[in-house]
Amino acid sequence: MKSKISLFILLILVSSAFISCKKDKTSEFVTTELGFSFKHCVDNKDNYKAKVGDILYGEMEIRVNDSVKLYSNYGKPERLFSIISSDKGTIDEFLLNLHVGDSAIIIIPADSASKYASNLVLRHTDKVYFYLKIQQIISQKEISxxxxxxxxxxxxxxxxxxxxxxxxxxxxxxxxxxxxxxxxVEGEGEVAKYGDEVLVNYSVSTLDGKIVE
Incomplete structure (x- = not known):
């Protein structure tokens, strides 16, 4: 009975962290030139901080324009992201600011969001919101x-x-x-826009020149 009560309290605390993160409209977002935005809701600076090569484990909710919910694993934490590099202008740049126990919001423009969440049908003006609660950071030493x-x-x-x-x-x-x-070769015709359908001629080859398609 005691373990069930403890689990119930934990779920309430986790849910409260997400709700407070959504309601926090006062603190400023950090925004990159590419339109990626980041904000801490809970910042545990004394805890382990993510590094390149680490895997972030926890809970996440994905929403379009902060309204339509596309995905949520609340109450069922799992692997969220693997930090590949420290390149500027990518989501990894923000993930490297997270500590164990942190809650944060990352906002990504539609034209970049498909790299981090599959099967999205978006307009080019849409913004995709990632609400994160980091419960564990698996270091390189712990990775299988x-x-x-x-x-x-x-x-x-x-x-x-x-x-x-x-x-x-x-x-x-x-x-x-x-x-x-x-x-x-740089053409002189009309430039394709996000959402346009284009017809292309292409071939696929290995680096030694062997055509495979």
Missing amino acids: QEDQLMIEQQQKEFDTIEQYIQKKSLKAEKQESGLYFVKQ
Whole structure:
């Protein structure tokens, strides 16, 4: 009976933290040039702080324009994000400010939100709100061997691409998703807008030139 009461109290405290986070409209958001915004609702500065390579574990609610709820795992904490890099202008930049026990809001423009939440149908003017409650931060030392191998493999792939770009003297732009974009010929026609349908000719090949599609 005592354990049930303790669990009930814990759920009330967690829910209260989320509610207070939503109602807190007074403190200022930090906003980047790309339109990402961040605000702490609870900041436990004395607790462990996230680092690159860590995994954030806890509860999250995702809303469009702070109204339509798309997802919630309240009461059922799970893995939320793996911090891949410290690059400016990405969600990782804000995740690195979180400590164990923190609550925070991250707001992302529609054109960037699909990188962090799948199957979203949005207008280009929409904003996606992530309400976070961090219960645990799993450090690199605690990550399973399989996860660590995956991170190392991803880094090797990035290194291989970087070497290829340097060897070919390409002017490549790295996107937030990890995609490298090389503009070979710049056209003079109309520029596509978010939500437009475009028809393209393309081919897919490995770095050694072998066509696979």
